[in-house]
Amino acid sequence: MSQQHLQQLRQLMAYEASRNAPPADFPRLPPLPSARYTDAAFHALEQDILFRKTWLLAAHLDEIPEPGCFQRWDIAGAPVVLVHADNGDIHALINRCSHRGAPVAMDERGKRKRLTCPYHGWSYSHEGELLAVRESRDFAALDTEALSLQRLRCERLGKLIFVNFDPQAVNLRESLGALVEEWAEFDLDNCRLSRRDRFSVRCNWKIAMEANLEVYHVPSIHGKTVSPVLDARRNVNSFYPGGHSRMVAPIPEGHAQPAWTSRWPDIPTAGDIARTCTQSYSVFPNLVMPLNQFVIPPIQFWPDGIDQCIVETWTMAPDWGADTDRGPDMWTEDDGARPSRVLREDIDMSEAIQAALDPRSNRGIPLSYQEARIYHWHQSADAVVGAAQIPEGLRVQPVLEDAWLHPNEPRLRGPG
Known part of the structure; x- marks a missing residue:
């Protein structure tokens, strides 16, 4: 990460901590149609178009070496x-x-x-x-x-193997855009695959994924796990072309990276943000990519029906000098027997939300400024699917304009 980018992130963290309202020119986010989580026709559009026109993480080179x-x-x-x-x-x-x-x-x-x-x-x-x-x-x-x-179509970024069903799609690096350069410090060419697990979750895949697109819920759901090591008031959300996004939140003073990470070699090229902040990327459509100097733990969300999904967790890390079974494990407990506590906290709430959904309701979902990455995802999904193919009552208005997409940064033009 360049010094200019690093300085900008630090300025944005200070801005987020000091503001008393959303930025003055940030668009009002219309309510999100709740039927996007329950409608069978919309689910079919996701399956038939969204997952057929985008790059999907399929494997790690260690699996077919x-x-x-x-x-x-x-x-x-x-x-x-x-x-x-x-x-x-x-x-x-x-x-x-x-x-x-x-x-x-x-x-x-x-x-x-x-x-x-x-x-x-x-x-x-x-x-x-x-x-x-x-x-x-x-x-x-x-x-x-x-x-x-x-x-x-099959292309690699480091040892990560991506697949796209659309022969006309832009290449992987063009699709990822600025993320390629921003991830360069994490040495994806050399990080080994330690684990890969799958868990069945009783909710729509977007409900499970969206828990990873905002930190608004962290003090409530993760009060004893994530909240102590993530300063949510200084969290910075960034929106990228193509539906990708990022969050960066500093680790509060007096706290360090979780103790378990000290057992493993670090990525020597990882920069200051990786070492002092929690950062996570959303890679459209279904990949979440947390990054730090010890592990690279992607997590993916796959539809398995309207009201069920598969959460796929990975842990990658620098060579730990042992066999694969003894490497780091970010997401599971008891050797893959169950998800980690943090993941269970999100899963339990996601399943509770699914159980409470009313498919007959036409009430929209209000989203805050801190939840705008969710809106950005849905707006991007409609652009891929094509608004004309989506029933009018399920469409999302494209209110997040290019002025808010990276590398533009309106928040630093003046006080919000």
Whole structure:
């Protein structure tokens, strides 16, 4: 992070602590339609468009470290197999044989010289090309080039592997924009994967995710866990193009990073904000990326029906000099048996909110200035889906204009 950016963040923290109202020119946020969490048609739009036109974090290179290694990835609503090719590239292929649709990879993960359908023996290269057809004499004029496995967009940032179902999408780095430069200090090329776990949660996926998009709730829900090490009054929210956002809140004086982190090597290139603040990015549409000098613990939120979701937690860290099972664990207890206390606090409240939802209600959800990252997410979702495809009563008004998107910073022009 540049010294100019660092100085600006410190100025913004001071501004947030001193203000008595939202910035004078900050837009009024219209109530968020509550049916966006309960409407079946809107849920279908999310599945069919939102998760098909955006970059999704799929895997870590440690999971498929060598040529020939593969891993299934089905959580995004389509059967996908990720394959490490001989030339070092990672490919994302639809896990469906071009003959009669059987999965070419039945195991969750493994290592093979080629992908061979277990049903009729058709085999494919790591790039998805059809290599051999058993009893080819029985097929007349078979166009093998047209029968390759469908290949998806697949790109890496460090060891993180992302997939996009849209062949026309901008590349990953362009999509992430300024985040690429801001994350450079965290050495994503060398951080190892320590754990990856999944937990089923009884609520709409956005309810669970949005607990990570604001700190307004921290004194209430996390009074003994997060609140003591996060100065919510000095929290700075930033909005990025493409639906991404960030929060940065200083650790109060007299407090340090949680004691458990001192057990692990730190990331030597991590900067001052990583060492003195709590910071977390929201990467559109479903990835939350907290960052500090000890661990990189992404957390993802996947729809599993309108009123249920899967929370997927990761922990990555610098090489701790031991096997994977003994590395850091940010999000679970008892070796993955249950979520950590902080995560349980959010999950319990999210499930309670879901249980109290009234799908017949047309009352909107009022959002504060401190909850504007939530509004920014919904406004960006409508831009991806297309407002014309969304029922009028479920649309979000695009009131957060470009003037409020990074690198613009209206708050420093004068007092709010």
